[in-house]
Amino acid sequence: MQFEVALPGGTLRFPSRPVDIADHDYLMWPFGFDLNGIRLSWASAQPVTRLQDVQGPLYVFKATGGIAPEFAFEAADIERLSAPARRDGDRLIVDAFKPSARRLLTVRAKNGRTARIMLLSDADAKRAWVGDIAGTRRMVLTDAALFTSGDTLVLRQRDKTAFRFAIWPAVTGLKGSVPLRGIGDGSSAYEARTPSGALPVIRPVKARDAEDAPPVRTVGSPPVALAPVPEAYGASAAWTFTLPPAVLDGGADTWLKIDNRGDVARLFHDDDLLDDAFWDGRRWNIALKRFAADLGKPWTLTIMPLRGDAPIYLAEGVKRPPPGEQVAALDGITLEREYEVRVALPAAPSPRGPR
Incomplete structure (x- = not known):
């Protein structure tokens, strides 16, 4: 596949050779793109963001699936390229520039x-976070979830104590909530490790079996399922368990992971509903920090049976009970700790006013 764009000066066709675009791939490829006063004729790579450091602008692109990226420039405009290029008519095409956050074109x-280009792989682009941090637009690559609090990066991840991140533009003077160690060239990539700790095994005790669930209420045509009326929950199976307050020690949060099958699962302390979820085949995850005051007290989990004739959508591969049967099952309850690393960046210097 190639694209043709009708322009006032003629038709632009790119990439230079036909490519195969896989199912579910999507792309946004630029043409006539301004790179700090240099015209990029076209690229078979997608722009991500523009950063700025003491060396000038840095343009970040990402590769598209398995398609080999090409960057095309007007040959008459170019004095030098830091990567090999081949001549194609009036253009120079860089097609041997491989995705890497460590190399720039x-x-x-x-x-x-002068313009600099960073080309990320499709996988690295999915790890990229971009935002204004400490007064500067920055990009962070990390597998952790990331958010900011003032001039501080907050990285969180579940069940992993080893953190890695890289930040652009490169910055010195980082201060971590745990020791940071530079990796690679030490200028932009770091790793950190938080202390780990064991979590208790949760053994729920069954308090009652499920009864026959009433037919699912519907509305409209085709029928759309409605939430159960309060009286219907009396058919739910129930289990009890207690979580010690210490489950929150040693991390930013702890997650309760419930593997259940049924219609609606509900979690109670006494008569207070803590949380609920319709079953869709996935594990039910509940962050516990917000319920810190209720830890150490008995909790009750109820699961309302799912009828085989319930008119609800379940994703392919999710097994529902056959017609005439129902399911209300608890397959397990486990805990998973969420760890956190905070990284304080030095504040950007105040801009000088006109003299």
Whole structure:
């Protein structure tokens, strides 16, 4: 596949060779793109963001699936490229520039302008977080979930004590809530490790069996299922268990992971409903920090049976009970700790006003 774009000066066709675009791949490829005063004729890679450091602008692109990226420039405009290029008519095409956050393509034009390009793999692009941090637009690559609090990066991940992240533009003077160690060239990539700790095994005790669930109420045509009326929950099976307050020690939060099958699962302390969820085949995850005041007290989990004739959608591969049967099952309850690393960045210097 190639694309053709009708422009005032003629038709632009790119990439230089036909490519196969896989099912479920999506793309946004630029043409006539301004790179700091240098014209990028076209690229078979997708723009992600523009960063700025002391060396000037840095343009971040991402590869598209398994398609080999190409960057095309007008040959007459270019003085030097830091990667090999081949001539294709009036253009120079860089097609041997492999995705890597450690290597940059530097383009020097005859007009004296310079642009740098970082090409991320599709996988690295999915790990990229971009935002204004400590007064500067930055990009962070990490497998952890990331958010900011003022000039501080907050990284969180579940069940993993080893953190890795890389940040652009590179910054010195980082201060972590745990020791940080530079990796690679030490200028932008770091790793950290938080202390770990064991979590107790949860052994729920069954308090009652399920009864026959009433037919699912519906509305409209085709029928759409409605939430059960309060009286219907009396058919639910129930289990009890207690979580010690210490489950919150040693992490940012702890998650209760419930593997259940049924219609609606509900979690109670006494008569207070803590949380509930319709079953869709996935594990039910509940963050416990918000319920810290209720830890150490008996909790009750109820699961209302799912009827085989319930008119609800379940994803392919999720097994529902056959017609005439029902299911209300608890397959297990486990705990998983969420760890956190905080990284404080030095504040950006205040811009100088006009003299």
